[in-house]
Amino acid sequence: MRPNEGETTDGALLERLGDWADHAAWSAFVRRYDGPIRRVVASYRFDAHEAEEVCQRIWIELAGRMRGYRYDPSRRFRAWLTRLGRSRAVDHWRRREAERARAGAGSAGVPAELPAPGPAEDDGGPRPALLRRAARIQEAVKARVDARTWDVFWRIAVDDEAVAEAAEAAGISYAAAFAAQKRVRRMLREEAARAEVDAGATP
Numbered sequence: 001m002r003p004n005e006g007e008t009t010d011g012a013l014l015e016r017l018g019d020w021a022d023h024a025a026w027s028a029f030v031r032r033y034d035g036p037i038r039r040v041v042a043s044y045r046f047d048a049h050e051a052e053e054v055c056q057r058i059w060i061e062l063a064g065r066m067r068g069y070r071y072d073p074s075r076r077f078r079a080w081l082t083r084l085g086r087s088r089a090v091d092h093w094r095r096r097e098a099e100r101a102r103a104g105a106g107s108a109g110v111p112a113e114l115p116a117p118g119p120a121e122d123d124g125g126p127r128p129a130l131l132r133r134a135a136r137i138q139e140a141v142k143a144r145v146d147a148r149t150w151d152v153f154w155r156i157a158v159d160d161e162a163v164a165e166a167a168e169a170a171g172i173s174y175a176a177a178f179a180a181q182k183r184v185r186r187m188l189r190e191e192a193a194r195a196e197v198d199a200g201a202t203p
Contacts, residue, residue, distance in 0.1 A: 009078065011071040018067050020135065029066070030059075033081060040085035044093060054092045058085055060192055063134030065158045091189075133195055141187045152177050153184035 010032075016025035034055075041054045061084070071077070142150050148170050155166040156177070167177035 009071070009076075011073060014066065014069055014071045014077065017069060020067070034059075036078065036081065037085050040082055041089050044089045046089075046092070050092065050096070054089055057092070057192060058088050060134040060137060061088070061188070064138035064188070067135070067138075068154060068158055137188060137191045137195055140191050141184060144187065145184060148172075149180045149184060153181040156181040157185065 013025055013028055013032075016022050017029055019025070037058055038051070038055055041051050041058075044051075044054075046054065145153075152166050152170050152172070155161040155169065156163055161169075163178050163181070164174055166181070167174045170177060172180075
């Protein structure tokens with residue numbers, strides 16, 4: 001059995017992640033969940049560089065999400081984390097294939113069925129720089145949208161509320177709520193891409 005497999009979710013640990021100064025909690029969180037994330041990403045058979053890029057994007061997003069996360073024992077955190085990993089891997093796959101298609105290299109498309117996670121080595125470790133970058137990304141986007149839009153996004157993306165519930169709470173239509181959370185997600189991806197470019201340009 002790999003380390004941390006079969007462990008129950010530590011709700012107290014997840015709650016502590018709202019405090020950026022709690023380095024012990026963040027380090028424990030990364031140690032516990034970096035391996036499962038990497039195994040999900042590895043199932044998509046990216047090359048080493050792509051796999052690392054996807055993992056970093058997931059951790060950047062997680063760093064922002066976990067600051068306001070509220071643990072619900074009735075929901076399976078590891079199942080949610082697996083869905084997040086698969087979703088971001090598919091996002092990367094689609095972007096890659098679209099770029100190949102534009103370049104005339106053809107496209108294999110995204111598999112109709114999501115593959116089950118396969119084995120991979122747990123070679124990662126805590127990434128405090130990525131977590132700090134994630135906080136900057138989140139704050140940059142939050143400053144560019146109104147409070148209601150951010151709240152709708154947060155309810156759907158972080159609190160895992162249904163779109164209909166978030167729409168009702170905000171007093172807007174289902175379509176407006178769906179569009180709002182989608183726009184914020186896109187802005188976060190774009191801001192993350194800019195941050196990566198800036199980081200690469202830094203000597």
